[in-house]
Amino acid sequence: MSIQNERELQGILKAGKFVALVRDVLVRLVRPGISTKELDSVAESYFHKFGAMSAPKFDYNFPGFTCISVNEEAAHGIPSETKILKEGDLVNIDVSGKLDEFYADCGISLTVGNSNPERTHLCQAARNSTLAGISQAKTGNYLRNIGRAMHLSAKNEGYTMVRNLAGHGTGRKLHEPPQVLPYEDKKETFKLNEGLVLAIESFVSTGAHYVYEANDGWTLKTRDGSLVTQFEHTVIVTKNGAIIATG
Template sequence: MKKLIKGARFTPRNYSDEVEAKIQQYKHEGVRLPQRHLLRTEEQLAGIRESAKINTALLDYISENIREGMSTAEIDHMVYCFTTDHDAIPAPFMYEGYPKSVCTSINDVVCHGIPSTKEILKSGDIVNVDVSTIYKGYFSDASRMFMIGEVSPEMKRLVEVTRECRDIGVRMAQPWTRLGDIGAAIQEHAEKNGYSVVRDLCGHGCGVKFHEEPDVEHFGKRGTGMMIVPGMTFTIEPMINMGSYEVFIDEADGWTVCTDDGLPSAQWESMVLITENGNEVLTE
C-alpha cells in the first residue's frame, strides 16, 4: 500500500482509462489542462444536477409570470421565495456584497443589474434575468432574455442572435477541443450579424463553487486556451452588444455593468457538463 503524502489532495476519478491516457498524452505535449479537482466526481455531478433542476424550474416559473408593469424587485421576491421553497439558496445574495437574489439587466445594462422597486418593466424593454442556485452545497447558473410587450424588430433580432451565439458556444463545447474554439465561434457569429462581444466579462467554471476555473471567454482564436476535458462543468453566457463592446460599471452601486455607448445588450446563459462523447446541458 502506498503511503499518502501529507497534505496531498486525492479526488475520486469519474472518467475512463482512455480519458486518463489522453490526459497524460496532452500533459506530455505541454497542453494546458484543467486541474484534477475541476473534473467532477459522480457524487458531485448528482448534487450539481439537482441544483440545476431547481435553477431551470425557477427560470420556467419566471417565464410564466414576468410581465409589463412589474418591478424588478418583484422578480427578486419571486426568485427568493421559489428558491427557498425548494430548500435551496439564491447564490447571488450577499455574494461579495451583492444585495439581492437575482440580477435583472434591462436594455443597455449588460449584466449585474440590481432589482429595485423603482425599476418597472415597460413595453419595448428587453431584460435579462440571471439566476443561480445553491442546493446542498452545489451550484448552478443560467439566464434568459425576456421581451416585454411590443419590442422593436432591432431589439428582437439582437435577442435572437445572442441566443444563437449561446447555442453555437454550447455546440462547440466538446471534449479535447479548446476553450478558444468556443469564443471564436461566438465572436464570428456575432460580428457576422453586425454586433460586438463584450470582452470584460466571461463564462466560468461552476458546480462546487459559484465561480471557479476556467474563465470561458466569448471571443478569441481557435486552437488556443485550456483544453476541454470530460468532467468539467462551466457556463457559456455571451453578452452581445448592438454597438461597441466597451462597457463600464456604474459607480453609484459598484455592480451594474452598462454599455459605454448606451445601446442595448443581450445575454443568454447555459451551464454544461463535458462528457466523454460530447456534452450535457445542465441549465438553460
C-alpha cells in the same frame, strides 16, 4: 469542477434544474408594469421553498436574489421597486444558486410586452451565440474554440460581443477556473477535460465591445447606451458533446 462520479453528476443536474425553474417562472411573469423587485421577490420565495442559496446574495453580498438588467445594462442589475418594466424594454434575468453542495448558473434576455422584431432578434442572437459556443464543449477540444464560435456567431448576425464579460467554470463555487472568453485567444492552450462543468454565456450588443461599472457599484452597462442581451447555460463537457444542465 470536474465531475468524478454519479453523485456529483446528479448534484449538478439537480442544481441546474432548480435555477432553470426559477428562470422560467420569472420569464412567465415579465410584463409591462411589473418591477424588477417584484420579480426578485418571487425568486426569493423559490430559493426558500427549495432550501437553496442565491449565489450572488450569499457569496458576494449582492442586494438581490437574482440579477435583473434592463436595456443598456449588461449584467448585475439590482432589483428595485422603482425599476418598472415598460413595453419594448429588454430585460435580462440571471439566476445562479447553490442547491445542496453544488452551484449552477443560467440567464436569458427577452423583450417586454408585444414583440419588437429588432430587439427580439438581438435576444435570439445571444442565444445563438451561446449555443454555438456550447457546440464546441467536447472533451479534448480547445477552450478557445468556444469563444471563437460565440464571437463568429454574433458577428455574422451583425452584432458585437462584450469582451470584458466572460463565462467560467462552476460547480463547487459559483466562479471557478477556467475563464471562458467570448472570443478566441490564440495563445490559450487549455483543453477541455471529461466532466468539466462550465457556465457558458454570451453578451451580445448593438455596438458595444466593453461595459463599465455604474455608480451603484454593481450594475455593468454600456457607455453609449448600446443595448445588450445575454444567454447562459451551465453545461457538462463530455466526449459526445455538452450536457446542458439548465435546459
